[in-house]
Amino acid sequence: MEEQNKMTAERSLEIIARTIEQSRREIERGSWKYMMLWGVSVTVIALVVGHLWAHYPIGPGANGLWGLMGVVALVDHFMRRRKKKKPITFVGKNINYVWTCFGVMAGGVGLISGILAGFTHLFTQDVQDVVRETRIVYCMSITCIIIFSMGIAGMITGCMLNSKTIIASCFIAGSVGSVLAVVFGGPSEMIVLAGSAVVGLIVPALIIRMKENEG
DSSP states (O other): OHHHHHHHHHHHHHHHHHHHHHHHHHHHHHHHHHHHHHHHHHHHHHHHHHHHHHHSTTGGGGGGGGGGHHHHHHHHHHHHHHSOOOOOOHHHHHHHHHHHHHHHHHHHHHHHHHHHHHHHHHHHHHHHHHTTSOOOOOOOOHHHHHHHHHHHHHHHHHHHHTOHHHHHHHHHHHHHHHHHHHHSOTTHHHHHHHHHHIIIIIHHHHHHHHHHHHO
8 A cells, every 4th residue: 555655656746747847848839939029129129218318318218118118018918818728837827927026126126216316316406506516426227237137037937947048048148238237337238238138038039949940
């Protein structure tokens, strides 16, 4: 009886392991579409924002265009709804949690920083009037934080999918991109963000797609 229970437990673990591995393959097989969608969206918006920031009077206010990512989220939502509904797996659910948390944190940091920037502008004007042209300016690289967070989220996703391609690409994008975003501040950091999106999202999407075609 004890030996039979042991065999049953081993069989159950084997089935669970096989199910998890199958769900990983299925998720990775279709993941390239969403990685491509978000990668292209971030790249295009970053380049447009950087161009407007550098060459037009709107300046840093061009970052308001990041609100268009909400439209991308809607497109992503409708794309997922059009697919046949499949049972939600443990791996898929946790990947959704990872990227949802990243999106909420990135959006929250951007929103709060934008609000504080308005108050800081008013504060520095008051200081300028009182202290004879002395200005106090607080700087924080939001782009660095977002790239770093994106790299971590991508690496966690790669670990869940057991994909070395995603892990390596997101590590390079997150580590190198976050440092360059500090070195090249202002409009140039948008080019860094675009490059990070290409390395961390678009390149892995193309590699996964090519593997699918070969298979």
